[in-house]
Amino acid sequence: MTExxxxxxxxxxxxxxxRRALVTGANRGLGRAIALGLALIGYRVWVxxxxxxxxxxxxxxxQREGRAAELLVLDVTDEASLERARSVLGSLDVLVx
Numbered sequence: 001m002t003e004x005x006x007x008x009x010x011x012x013x014x015x016x017x018x019r020r021a022l023v024t025g026a027n028r029g030l031g032r033a034i035a036l037g038l039a040l041i042g043y044r045v046w047v048x049x050x051x052x053x054x055x056x057x058x059x060x061x062x063q064r065e066g067r068a069a070e071l072l073v074l075d076v077t078d079e080a081s082l083e084r085a086r087s088v089l090g091s092l093d094v095l096v097x
Contacts (some may be wrong), residue, residue, distance in 0.1 A: 021094035022046040022085070024076055027054035034096050039067035046089060048074040 021038045025031035027049035039045045039062045047062075047069060055071040058074030061070035072088065075081040076097060 012013050019043045019093045020046075020089075020091070022048055022072065022089060022092055023096040023097065024048035024074060026091065026096075027051065029056055031096065032058055035069075038094065038096075039065070039069060043094065044068040044070075046070050046072045046087070048072050048076075050075050 015082065019042060021035075021043045023031050023035040023038065023045060026035040026045070026047040031048075034071065035045050035047055035058060047055045047058045049058070049071065050073070052071065052073050055073065059069045059071045072085055073081075074085050
């Protein structure tokens with residue numbers, strides 16, 4: 001999680017327990033780094049990924065660090081997938097898409 005510690009983009013972002021975030025494409029690259037950074041500052045993070053295995057790896061990494069994280073298998077190009085996500089998540093504080 002060291003890259004998230006170095007590069008998290010916005011120190012002004014509200015922090016603290018109880019905040020909820022969904023990061024789509026969180027299984028790699030910038031999405032992964034943002035998910036790690038949000039978890040680091042106390043957000044409960046939903047890792048949005050099209051492929052279960054890839055998303056599970058990031059969730060496991062966050063949980064090993066003692067962070068609250070869950071996988072949400074999600075394809076943002078599919079309306080039914082978005083509706084399922086909406087019913088699972090309810091309200092969010094942050095959406096990174």
